[in-house]
């Protein structure tokens with residue numbers, strides 16, 4: 001499994017997912033895609049709610065799709081959104097990703113104009129708490 005080989009496809013999946021976003025309140029559409037341990041891609045968008053706190057992020061949708069498809073590990077993550085700075089996963093989503101991903105998991109972020117940036121989950125969420133703390 002070489003996640004880098006899936007980079008363009010994963011970013012394209014995140015971009016396509018962004019187009020499905022339900023974000024009538026913030027108007028901030030986000031798409032995300034995760035690559036699972038079988039090399040399959042799972043995408044999702046943010047889904048907002050009239051009761052604002054009940055909305056959820058694109059990363060959570062993508063992870064839900066992965067789990068429902070039987071995926072157990074996130075080998076790479078892509079996020080697509082449009083903003084002046086690269087849009088990285090929010091704090092809560094970093095922790096959600098941590099459940100399924102290692103510190104070296106690449107997090108690729110992209111906008112619609114071809115700007116890209118690369119992070120790792122460990123860089124975004126250093127010294128994190130994870131499943132191994134509960135299952136040593």
Ligand code: THU
Pocket residue numbers: 023026028029030045046047048055056057058059079087088089090093
């Ligand atoms: N959002 C995401 O879906 N992912 C992120 O990484 C950042 C924020 C969503 C949540 C909300 O629907 C909108 O973007 C504005 O915060």
